[in-house]
Amino acid sequence: MSIPLSIYVGRRVSPLLFLGFASGLPLALTGGTLQAWATVESVSLQEIGFLTLVGTAYTLKFIWAPLIDRYSPGFLGRRRGWMLITQVLLALGLLVMGQISPATSLGAIAVMAVLVAFLSATQDIAFDAYRTDVLATYERGAGAALSVLGYRLAMLVSGGFALVVADQWLGWSSMYSLMGGLMLLTALATLWAPEPSNPGQAPRSLEEAVTAPLGEFFRRPEAWALLLMIVLYKLGDAFAGALSTTFLIRGAGFSPTEVGTVNKILGLSATILGALFGGALMARLGLFRSLLFFGGLQAVSNLGYWVIAVGPHNVWLMAAGVALENLCGGMGTAAFVALLMGLCKQEFSATQFALLSALSAVGRTYLAGPLTPPLVEKLDWPGFFLVTVLIALPGIWLLWIRRADIERIDMQGMQEDRAN
Incomplete structure (x- = not known):
């Protein structure tokens, strides 16, 4: 039985590689990479432990998911519009994080990290919904796989590669700016991705959503x-x-x-x-x-x-x-x-x-x-x-x-x- 690997270059499937990358990029930058920066800056272990709470947004995202179902930004459809907004705001959030030092302003960078995690979780809500809406039934496995590939590559870039860049070449501030630039580039994938052929009707009220x-x-x-x-x-x-x-x-x-x-x-x-x-x-x-x-x-x-x-x-x-x-x-x-x-x-x-x-x-x-x-x-x-x-x-x-x-x-x- 032949395996149809050509499915990965399909018009609906291929953008998911880059959108999966966009989904995975912020996670380490508000988690392990941020903890590494704080460690290098001699922040206390107790305060570093406090930073682990930043990722709570990812586990609670179902609370505000109905808002993404109910409301549309008014451009690029109900899903891609939210994806574009969050990607641009994430890029700005990462740029701002790079301008704050954990050693002198741990509270400020923690607040920005929480905001970035919230935006990232919101992007995930919209992306998961978009992926569900746009793929034909026979493409779902391939779409899931390509999303996983993009996500994992982003984790390598924002986890391992980012630490090397910060330590050996650019420093922490410029590294976060670089990651913000990469995040902004992923918005191009949202513009390239096709609109679902049948996007479905939005709920008529927030209560219904x-x-x-x-x-x-x-x-x-x-x-x-x-x-x-x-x-x-x-x-x-x-x-x-x-x-x-x-x-x-x-x-x-x-x-x-x-x-x-x-x-x-x-x-x-x-x-x-x-x-x-x-x-x-x-x-x-x-x-x-x-x-x-x-x-x-x-x-x-x-x-x-x-x-x-x-x-x-x-x-x-x-x-x-x-x-x-x-x-x-x-x-x-x-x-x-x-x-x-x-x-x-x-x-x-x-x-x-x-x-x-x-x-x-x-x-x-x-x-x-x-x-x-x-x-x-x-x-x-x-x-x-x-x-x-x-x-x-x-x-x-x-x-x-x-x-x-x-x-x-x-x-x-x-x-x-x-x-x-």
């Missing part, structure tokens, strides 16, 4: 089963990755340099490759078969960590296990994001996608994070990684028994594509 997305979703007979599936589908993957770096250093005995090199280079490359391959394959397999196949691969790939735990101390074995897990995880991510897009109605895609994506983080945040340490203490690392395979099975089982619902989502999407 708040209540109708939930009402529409929960009127579906399969609503609760789909919500549970969203929580469970990548749960095994979340457990396996929760303390993976700690395992590789403390449990398997590899050096931080070895782990960092493998995770940052090979792991990231495998994730991107998996997302791109999975996104293209989805155009052939359809949504249900992709979710089932990729979900099974996600579960089995956790055994790569088990092999590392019980096998000989060998960096190539470690690299192979990490690459396998990231490759399969990237494929699963492409299918999972396509599922979230398929569950959204165009009228409320900003609010529904924000809510569903927030729900998808429940397992990672409230289950995998707290429960992984006691499981490791009880089972040791080899037993724990075997259990992560079992943790992945309920999501696959629920997917199987709700096959008709998933296929109906795919069929409805294709019917809407033909109607448009």
